[in-house]
Amino acid sequence: MSFMKQVSRPSADRVVRGGLSWRQIRTNSGPISILSGGPCTFSSVSALKTTARRTALTVLAAALLPAMTAAPAFAAMQDDNPERKKPKPPAVMSSVGGSLLAKPGTQVRLGPGAPVLPKDVSGRSWIVADAESGEVLASHNAHWRLPPASTMKMLFADTLLPRLPKTTVHKVAPAELADVGAGSSLVGIKENHTYTVHDMWLGVFLRSGNDAVHVLSAMNGGISRTVADMQAHAEELQALDTKVVSPDGYDAPGQVSSAYDLTLIARSGMQKKDFREYCSTVSADFPGEQKKGKKRGTFKIQNTNRLLTGASGISPYKGIAGVKNGSTTHAGSTFTGVAERNGKVLLVTVMNPDSGESQAVYKEAGRLLDWGFAAAGKVQPVGELVPPKSAEPAASLDPQPVKDEGKDEPAGPVAASQTGSSGIGVALSVAGAVLAGLGTAMFLIKRRWPLPDRVRRGSRP
Structure with a gap:
């Protein structure tokens, strides 16, 4: 089982926007000290003829010298202090999923025998959750709204996958590729060539192809329409930290999400069979360029999720079922993944x-998954992944009794007194509650998505 792939880096120095972009390297020459090492001189004062006056001046100079030299040195030290420049999370964040998730810092409730959280985790925001129950096992600034990079493609896929039949064949118009951002990660779609929707989803999930995102968006009515659809879907999922500006995750002013929202979106996507299959695919053949007079060939593409495939010194994670990763100048590196071990499925x-x-x-991410599997059943949840709005139980519709001040007993239900027919009022209330309950029950059933067999085999000890 796997989400989408991210924007992988071909080398340690390259990162693409919306996927891979060139890393900006800042060279700091450092402050220039005003201390030259030479003696500090003062202008001579001819009027000072007595020894006492010369002594007084010497003492005054000695007192002033540290003040004159120390202040600039202190300011230079402050400018080089990385802690001073490190952004801080908001003091209060969204409370969707629980009040503890609204607090900055790490949230965890360790029980007897629970392992401590790994110390070597530096993410500005992270979360570990049970994918099926929705319990949040631990979090750190869960609702901090940050640039998501190509993890935004999870929302793109969760929104559009049900709308576009994968057998549909589409010829790419030049205009559909015209606005792909400079430096974007690409799968290699060519204008005036034909591709199936299935081909393009492989390009989205395996290569984080912004070219594939733009063509699929065009098939959905255009970029603006797709952004609006994604935003509406995020709100339906209650991913309320998320603001969509670009469907491919390319850096754009105001585009943000949070670790909580990305986890919520991934959980929704994993309930779709095609989503699970695409994001757990390690490699595939992609249509190549059509050359005149020759049969159209293919080329191999590989998933850039390193925990799935192993690369750049990273070993495949045992039981990994998919992820979407991303990296841009403003977002840094982001990653959402899901893994199964001994029947337990975790999202991170x-x-x-x-x-x-x-x-x-x-x-x-691997350290947090290791911790989550070891801590399962030994920690108290600090929150929950909420269900979509359409699956939430409606607010109580049961009529509330009101007190008749002229009698000792409460009067009949409000609905009955207003309609004049208590039977109809109560029946409608019960029916509404039952339908809401059924919606929630269906969501609970759908959460138990089957993982691809290859993932289950890999998750066994």
Whole structure:
């Protein structure tokens, strides 16, 4: 089982926007000290002729020298302090999923025998949750709204997959590729060539192809329409930290999500069979360029999720069932993944680690998954992944009794007194409650999505 793939880095120095973009390297020459090492001189004062006056001036100079030299040195030290420049999470964040998730910092409730959280996790925001029950086992700034990079493609796929039959064949118009951002990760779609919707979803999930996202968006009515559809779907899922500006995750002003929302979106996507299959696919053949007079060939594409495939010093994670990763200039590295071990399925999201460790987002996600599997059943949840709005029980429709001040007993139900027919009022209330309950029950049933067989085989000890 796997989400979508991310924007992989061909080298340690390359990161693409919406996928892979060039890393910006900042060179700091450091402050120039005003201390030259030479003696500090003062202008001579000819009027000072007595020894006492010269002594007084010497003492005054000695007192002033530290003040004159220390202040600039202190300011330079402050400018180089990384902690001073490190962004801080909001003091109060969204409380969707529970009041503890609204608080900044790490939230966890360890029980007897529970392992402590790994210390080497530097993500600005992260979350570990039970994929099926929805319990949040631990979190860190869960609702901090941060740039999501290509993990936004999870919402794109969850929104559009049901709308576009995968057998549909589409010829790509030049205009559909015209607005793909510079430096985007691409699968290699060519204008005036034909592709199936299935081909393009492989390009989205395996190569994080912004070209595939733009063509599928065009088939959905255009970028603006797709952004609006994604935003509406995010609100239906109660992913209320999420603001969609670009469907492919390319850096755009105001585009944000959170570790909580990305986990919520991934959980929704994993309930779709095609989503599960695409994101757990390791490699596939993709249609190549059609050359005149020759049969159209294919080329191999591989998933860029390193916990799924193993690369750049990362070993495949045991039981991994899919993820979507991303990396842009403003988002840093982001990752959402799902894995199964001994029948337990966990979701983890890590946003923007800053430890400087190579491939930190994958290593930190793996450490949190290890902790989650070891801690399952030994921690009290700190929150929950809420169901979609359409699956939530409606507010209580049961009529409330009101007190008749002229009698000792409460009067009949409000609905009955207003309609003049208590039977109809009560029946409608019960029917509404039953339908809401059925919606919730269906959501609970759908959560138990079957994982691909290859994932289950890999998750066994």
